[in-house]
Amino acid sequence: MTEADDRIMSATYCALCKHGYADLTMHDIAVEYEQSKGNLHYHYDTKRDLLLGFLDHLVERFRGRLPDEDAPPEERLEGFLDATLSPSDGGSHREFRTALLELKAQAPYDEAFRDRLAALDALLRETLRDIVEDGIESGVFAEDADPCALTDLTATVIDGAHVRAVTFGESPAAARELLATRFETHLFREAAEPWVAG
Template structure:
């Protein structure tokens, strides 16, 4: 995750520490132990663990945008399929322990406005991408014009978030979600189902 930048070093250390300790037991010392910096140096950049984790969520957001922006495909229908698949696919460097730690952070969002604000950015961005593709698909004649882009985008994000949560909490595969969303996209959103599948 790091490319030699001091900020990236801290983010990489935070990632490793979360994988090892989870959210609840994580301390600034744990992060320092994974970093080339001392605990005092971390506190120079971040007043608290909360502040550091807020910065880490922003870092993850930037990586998520990089991974999901500009989905592959020659038209909005293909790009819609591609975006769903990309979100369902775990990045190669993801670990189950890390996903669990992020879910712990998400569980704190109702009580931690800083976490809630940053986590909401993920959902808002993804909903915006789906809405954009659906609107473009309607304009191009490949998405049913009766589809409400905003409501459909919200539904897709809710399904994908739920699948990710089930993967962590119940060890449930996302393959059922992948299959059912593929069917939903083809039968309810597109005007002309193609051979391309998720």
């Protein structure tokens, strides 16, 4: 990513936080970019093109927050929870979650938005599934752990936590604690109870 691209993505983030998706204009992003709207159009023809680029950026940013694949499975699991359910720092972070929820609402009507969001969801699921499979193979996690069931439930909890953070102002920390407890009692080898989704 070039320096200009990085600045445009930062400007888009700031503009989304201030204006939300529905009221966002290229002018709003240009103001945050501290360049003319024409300069912004040099990089992106339309607001839709820019927002699709922004979603690609979010996927890469999330990938960068994930733990090192060479770390032990239990550390990777902890890092995964940090990357997906970090507590809101209030202010702009909550506003951004609201704007992101608005972007997600476009998915049923726009295939390109849906594809970007599906890529983010796939990355989340593949990462967790790999962590669990590696943990089972290394003997850290219980042999009867079901990576698919765990991944499905975890993805649903993460999605729900983000919606509740926007709708009710709840911190994702509660969902993080719920998952951490579930993992401790149903995933680790010492756990007495088998993993059961739901």
